[in-house]
Amino acid sequence: MRTTSEVAGFEAIRERARSWPFRSVLIANRGEIAVRILRTVQGLGLEGVVVYHAADRKAPAVRMADQAIEITGATPVAAYLDAKQILAAAQASGAGAIHPGYGFLSENAGFARTVAAAGLVFVGPTPEQIELMGDKVLARAFVAQGGFPVAPSAIEDDEPATFAERALKVPFPLLIKPAAGGGGKGMRIVREATRLRTEIERARSEGQRYFGDGRLYVERYIENPRHIEVQVLGDAQGKVVHLFERECSVQRRFQKIVEETPSPALDAQLRQRICETAAGIARKAGYRNAGTVEFIFGAGGEFYFLEMNTRLQVEHPVTEMITGKDLVLEQLRVAAGEPLGYSQEQITSQGHAIEFRIYAEDASRGYTPTTGPVLMLRAPQGEGVRVDSGIVEGQDVTAAFDPMLAKLIVSGKDRSEAIARADKALAEYALLGCVTNTAFLRRLLNHQAFIDGQVHTGFLDAHPEIAAQPEPDQATLHKLLAAAALMTRPMRDVADLVPDLHTAIGSWSN
Amino acid sequence: MHHAFKLGEAEHNLELSRALIGYRLHLADGTGPVNLHLEDDGSAVLTVNGHSEKVLVAMRGDDVFIHLGGVAYQLCYEHPLQRLAAQSQGSGEDHVRSPMPGSLVALHAKPGQSVARGETLLVMESMKMETTIIAPRDGVIEVVHFAVGQTFDRDALLLSLEAIAVEGKKS
Numbered sequence: 001m002r003t004t005s006e007v008a009g010f011e012a013i014r015e016r017a018r019s020w021p022f023r024s025v026l027i028a029n030r031g032e033i034a035v036r037i038l039r040t041v042q043g044l045g046l047e048g049v050v051v052y053h054a055a056d057r058k059a060p061a062v063r064m065a066d067q068a069i070e071i072t073g074a075t076p077v078a079a080y081l082d083a084k085q086i087l088a089a090a091q092a093s094g095a096g097a098i099h100p101g102y103g104f105l106s107e108n109a110g111f112a113r114t115v116a117a118a119g120l121v122f123v124g125p126t127p128e129q130i131e132l133m134g135d136k137v138l139a140r141a142f143v144a145q146g147g148f149p150v151a152p153s154a155i156e157d158d159e160p161a162t163f164a165e166r167a168l169k170v171p172f173p174l175l176i177k178p179a180a181g182g183g184g185k186g187m188r189i190v191r192e193a194t195r196l197r198t199e200i201e202r203a204r205s206e207g208q209r210y211f212g213d214g215r216l217y218v219e220r221y222i223e224n225p226r227h228i229e230v231q232v233l234g235d236a237q238g239k240v241v242h243l244f245e246r247e248c249s250v251q252r253r254f255q256k257i258v259e260e261t262p263s264p265a266l267d268a269q270l271r272q273r274i275c276e277t278a279a280g281i282a283r284k285a286g287y288r289n290a291g292t293v294e295f296i297f298g299a300g301g302e303f304y305f306l307e308m309n310t311r312l313q314v315e316h317p318v319t320e321m322i323t324g325k326d327l328v329l330e331q332l333r334v335a336a337g338e339p340l341g342y343s344q345e346q347i348t349s350q351g352h353a354i355e356f357r358i359y360a361e362d363a364s365r366g367y368t369p370t371t372g373p374v375l376m377l378r379a380p381q382g383e384g385v386r387v388d389s390g391i392v393e394g395q396d397v398t399a400a401f402d403p404m405l406a407k408l409i410v411s412g413k414d415r416s417e418a419i420a421r422a423d424k425a426l427a428e429y430a431l432l433g434c435v436t437n438t439a440f441l442r443r444l445l446n447h448q449a450f451i452d453g454q455v456h457t458g459f460l461d462a463h464p465e466i467a468a469q470p471e472p473d474q475a476t477l478h479k480l481l482a483a484a485a486l487m488t489r490p491m492r493d494v495a496d497l498v499p500d501l502h503t504a505i506g507s508w509s510n
Numbered sequence: 511m512h513h514a515f516k517l518g519e520a521e522h523n524l525e526l527s528r529a530l531i532g533y534r535l536h537l538a539d540g541t542g543p544v545n546l547h548l549e550d551d552g553s554a555v556l557t558v559n560g561h562s563e564k565v566l567v568a569m570r571g572d573d574v575f576i577h578l579g580g581v582a583y584q585l586c587y588e589h590p591l592q593r594l595a596a597q598s599q600g601s602g603e604d605h606v607r608s609p610m611p612g613s614l615v616a617l618h619a620k621p622g623q624s625v626a627r628g629e630t631l632l633v634m635e636s637m638k639m640e641t642t643i644i645a646p647r648d649g650v651i652e653v654v655h656f657a658v659g660q661t662f663d664r665d666a667l668l669l670s671l672e673a674i675a676v677e678g679k680k681s
Contacts, residue, residue, distance in 0.1 A: 075659075368610040369636060371663045375568035375575060376552055399611035399636070399661050427580025432568040439581045469518075476579065477522070478542070479565075482535050482558050484515050484574040484585040485526045486546035487567055491513050491587075495526040495533055 006324060010043075013333065017044045020336040022096025022121050024049060027061070028086045029101030031390030032406055033312070034061035037099050040328040042066070049093045051086055053079040058395045067093045076400040080104045083111045087118055097121035097335060099328075103402070106311040107134055123335040125289040125310045132285065133308040137179045137217055143305045146284045148277055151296065151304040153219035155179075164200060167218045168193055176200060178207030179215035186210050187254070189221055222304070224456040226297040227251065228263050230278030231319045233330055234287040235340045242279040243319050243327075244349050245271065246292075249455045250444065252367050257437075257460075258444065259315035260354040261322055264415065264453025265297060274303055279344075281308065290316070290331050314357070314407070317388060321353035321411040352418045353411040356426065356441050360403040363440035364469035369403040372396070372434030380428035384411040384421050387429075397434045405436065415453070419445055440467060515574070515585040532557065603646040606669040612636030613661040619669065623651045631669055643668065 017023075024047035027037045034050055038061060041048040050065040053076040062068045069089040073079030080086075081104055090098055098115050100106035100123070109127040116122055124130070133139045137155050144150045154166035157179065167174065176199055178186040186206035188199045200216065208214040231243040247263035248256040262271065278293035285308075292313045294306040316327045325347070330340070360370045374395045379387045389406035391397070397405065408425055412418035426442045443466050444450055449459065460466060472480065485491045514523045525536040532545030535558075545557040546567075556565045556578075566577035572587040616633040619625055625645040632643050649671035656662055 075661075365610075368664075369612075371611045373570060375570055376566055376577075378566065378577075399613065399663065430566050430577040430582060432566060432575035432577060432582060433570060435584065436582070442580065472517075472583070474539075477517070478535070478537065479556060479558050479563075479578055480517065480576055480583055480585060481515060481522055481524055481537065482544035483546055483554070483556050483565055483567055483576050483578070484587070485513070485524055485535060486533065486544065486556075487569055487574050488513075488572075488587050490589075491526045492533075495528050498527065 010329075013329065014044055016338070017046060017332075017336070020046075022336065023047060024066075024093065024095045025097045025099055025123070025332070026051065026086070026090040026093060026095035027065075027099050027101060028080070028105055029099075029103070030056050030059065030061065030080060031401070031404070032388045033101040033314075033390070034059075035064060035390060036317075036388050037101060037328050038064050040326055040332065041099075044329070044332065046332075047095075049090070049095050051080070051089045055398060055400050058392065059390060060392050061390070063392075069093060083108075083114055087114060087120075090115075090120055091118070095120065097123055097332075099123040099331070100311065102311050102314055107309070109134065121335050123289070123331050125287060125291065129285055129287060130310050133291075133310050135179065136177065136181060136307060137215070139308060140217070140305065142285070143281055146281065148281050149302075149304050151219040151222070153217055155217040156215055157217075163216070164197055167196060167200070170218055171220050173221040173223070174218045175221040176203040176216055176218050178203065178211055178213065179217055180211035180213035181207065185254075190218075219304075222296050222298045222302075224299060224458055225249075226263070226265055226456050227256075227294065227306075228265065228274060228297045228303065229292050229294040229313075230275050231313070231316070231327070232278055232282040232287065232291050232293060233327075233334070233340060234282055234289065234291070235334045236288050236337055237339045238286060239340050240279055240283040240287055241340060241342070241344045241347060242275045242282075243323050243325060243347055244275055245278075246313075246315055246318055248315060249457050250450070250459060251457050252460050254457075256315065257357050257359075258354065258441070259318055260352065260415075260418075261318045262349065262352065270301060277303075277305075281305065289334055290327050314404070315355050317386060317407065317409040318353040318355045318411075321386070321409060322349045322351055323347055324350075351411055351413050352415045353409060354415075354418050354422055356408045356410075356422060356445075357404055357437075358406045358408060358429065358431075358441075359437045360397045360405055360434050361437055362435050363437050363467040367437075367467070369399060370435040371398055374431060375433035376430065377432075378428070378430040379406075380408070380425035382421070382425065384418070385425045386410070391431075405431070416451075419451065439469070512590050514588040516588060517583065517585050521588065604649075604671050604673055605667055606631060606643060606646065606671070608634065608643075608662055608664055608666045608668050609641070610636045611661070611663045612641070614656045614658050614668075615640060617654065617658055619645075619651045619654065621651050621653060625649060625651060625671075634668075645671070647671070649674070 025041045026049040027034045038048040047066045049067040050061050051069050051071045052062050055076040071079045071085045105111040109130040112122045112127040152170050156163040174190045176188045188203045190199045204214040226249045228247050230245045234240040246259050246261045248259040250258040292309040295303040296306050297303045361367050377393045386409040391405050410418050410422040426438050429438050527534045535544045542559045547555045554567050568575045574585045576583045612634045615635045619631045627647050629645045634641050652670045652672040654669050
């Protein structure tokens, strides 16, 4: 909900947008984020163009867009990674700007360069900023140089011959990471010095396989860490502000499931320190666009720079809920050359917001992805409830893409109100035809440790009972079998043939 | 009881009969009055033992999907004939199915090839992780149903082994 002054502000931006260097934006993405970006683009009176692979023909973004252009590829994912086709689509549609969303080409400096070379506006940072932050070793050195906290480490590139020796001097346990990595892939924890060399070789071959780059670095491994990140925003005039933190500690396979703001782990002082550190890092990079500085946060309140994501983040809505800022709108304004036009003090945080990622996966089977038709879809509504969805009834959930289907974002005046609203909204979120993780998310948010805010990135591994699907009780089982039997034609037909004469209305009998 | 549904791994036998109002459900542990009234908006009112509540239901083939009490369930109707056939055959080991949706990364078996129990048949990828699929028993590959690079759903038939009797004739 926008306040009156925000509505007036939005109208003024809409008016100014008439003279922006672009009047049409191509969204080089799919799913919920394509819909999310379209909403702001079209709200501004700009034309929204999407590209889509045939597998997404029924997707909501395709219906919603002013123009939708089909792209092809060896696999559906390959189509969305094909810069050449996307650029051709932009030119054919008359788009003046390209918004990459997240994933796919969003952190590809080469793509950002190609877009600019074609005379189009890339809604994102400069290619140099993408390159700097995309190389984890360079980024780390850059941050350390500015006097910002990084975990004790050894970097192979500094002197490859002495890498293992230097690694041994870092306090154990260690975490080996690929220099070109991200998303937790190829990382290995080493607890004993004797295991170091073997693990280095394994990590190297994994890095080579995942990223085509076997360079590594090691850093001190923080036990039971929290993942806390800070939203930053910079304009082309050199101004950088932060929009507070997000806590994203609930993860499986190093991927986030639940994100919230404010973080239950921070007091006011620590919150200010971590947010200012993030803004300082972005400022030093002269950062333009929306970005996220990620930190690893230890039990003693110490925090270290992890990496910076130079794009819109999946979990950006929770920040929007507490600050009232539309981050896609801010990205577009900055891309159009507008200054942010407000100071750090003018950005305030109100209430509490939590995002739940709705995945097509079966938590009780090791979080393996599920597929199936979307036979019925009912999304919750109500105060403080927002659903960013990339699916509609009639679509098929396939193994072709990432299993994230939608995001449920809830807000409340405080954390407990947000949790209560989330529990109700998740119960009301009904998707039939494909298993989703909504029941798992409800077990998670009702877990005492989550209620107490006592989570860390290994939380779900430490509590496997949350992932286990409980057996339905007898009353529930009876209801399920009754509904199933009454829905099944052959059963009903047989029953209708033979009237049960001696049965009056009665109750359950054994 | 001739009818059955599978919920997860468990099989539940049941029977439905007509009552003066609605139906009666007969289960192994009892019987009681039930009814289901479908609304225009896709929801339904389920009445069990005189107690009514709103549910969402959808069908696809033999699968029944039910959203009840904030949780989605999937039940599968077992056809009486299929159940009989399954009981008399019991040769699930002839077929190698996919444990999860994914794509085929590498194939180590071709039709006609003899394989030993535990031998790697193929490697699939799901969630950017590789999973090795091994032979469930000694045998000869009959059909390989997918080529490298193709994607499939969970439970997709990946590969079939020749039935034991045929293998016996060959040796």
